Amino acid sequence: MNVQRTSPVSFVRNGRYKRIDSDEPVSKCPRLSESSSDAGYLSTSPGSPLWSAPFSGTPTHQGPSRIGQFLLIPIADRDGVQSALNVHTGEESVCKVFNMVQYQEKIRAHSVLPAHRNIAHIKDIILGDQKAYVFLEKDYGDMHMLVKSCKKLGEELASRLFHQVASAVAHCHQSGVVLGDLKLRKFVFCNEKRTHLKLESLEDCHVLEGESDSMSDKHGCPAYVSPEILNSSSSYSGKQADVWSLGVMLYTLLVGRYPFHDSDPSALFSKIRRGQFCLPDTMSPKAKCLIRSLLRKEPWDRLTAAEILIHPWFHGAQETGSRELDSGTTDQIVPTFCLENNESLFC
Structure with missing residues (x-):
């Protein structure tokens, strides 16, 4: 699997910007419709009392996967977030996966916000043909x-x-x-x-x-x-x-x-x-x-x-x-x- 390196983006502090091909699925955050009734408003929101995950015919990856030099492992109770291990250095981090058409908007705030000790910063980004993998510092639960x-x-x-x-x-x-x-x-x-x-x-x-x-x-x-x-x-x-x-x-x-x-x-x-x-x-x-x-x-x-x-x-x-x-x-x-x-x- 070939990795193409490009210039780092300005707001990825000490980070890297790479390109790779992958078909890893991306979880989407549901949106509350303004026209919905209260019941519908609630039922489409994860974590709400009546919400249940909709059935999808698309299989999801339950086990580890490999993206470039990173081994990704899903984290229980944290949708769309995976633990990432750099197989070359042994360094641990957290990875989020976005659609390519969405990822620039999703991480836009990082380019606006000055550094702050209580706000995480992006360490690394890997771009595929369909997905963007955004790596942040390792954490110890939320x-x-x-x-x-x-x-x-x-x-x-x-x-x-x-x-x-x-x-x-x-x-x-x-x-x-x-x-x-x-x-x-x-x-x-x-x-x-x-x-x-x-x-x-x-x-x-x-x-x-x-x-x-x-x-x-x-x-x-x-x-x-x-x-x-x-x-x-x-x-x-x-x-x-x-x-x-x-x-x-x-x-x-x-x-x-x-x-x-x-x-x-x-x-x-x-x-x-x-x-x-x-x-x-x-x-x-x-x-x-x-x-x-x-x-x-x-x-x-x-x-x-x-x-x-x-x-x-x-x-x-x-x-x-x-x-x-x-x-x-x-x-x-x-x-x-x-x-x-x-x-x-x-x-």
Whole structure:
């Protein structure tokens, strides 16, 4: 199999740009139709309570495959993402596969965003006749997997991780990038101790052409969708919708489940439209304040991503966490919460 090397693209920092032929299938991210009813809106979204993968007659690759010098192995619970091993150097990384006609748009945000410690960068790209293989740094699982493992986080740890999440989002917003389909899955750990997070997925984001962040796209996970997206038949603020998603993420980290959940799609979206949720009595006042400042029905009442970073909860939570650690608290235990299908909680 011949590999043709070309000049590296400007935003692949220390990366390479190669060309190769391959027929590896590409997973597609479903899009929520504006004209769909609530039930249809939900049922076409992976991870939603009623979603199930459609049958496809096209076989998929379940085992390892070889692309150039890389051995690719699918990663469980992470659609479209594969573990990549450089057979020459032994270096591990992560690979995403895109259609050739889509890949430049999918990775466009990487050319717009300045480097940031909480945003992953592209290491390598291999181009085939039909597919583009994009390689990123190795990770150690994502935030979704952390919550899915039935461990709610204490406030000290949650504050350290969520500050990194908000920092990445604030950097994107400042650089004219709206994340859109923002959720826990998109943040991965880049060290074994799981202390350093990076925003790994930028393919669903929107690069703004001017100052306005007005959007009409209805693409996203139902559990994270904001009320204005459900209520609006026209446009909404992309940045303010991202902040709502941040609120859902923070709530899920601290409570162990989504603030809005229901097995019936119409009921789920009704709850989101009302914007009413419950906070545990054991949660600190500052944590409650921050969540309520993000999950506000009216978009203009929410904090901005930059304002989140200066909220007093981050300092207070770390102090509280230190005291709890000294007293041997068991606050890491998840409260009992049973569903027939545990997957319905996660997107």
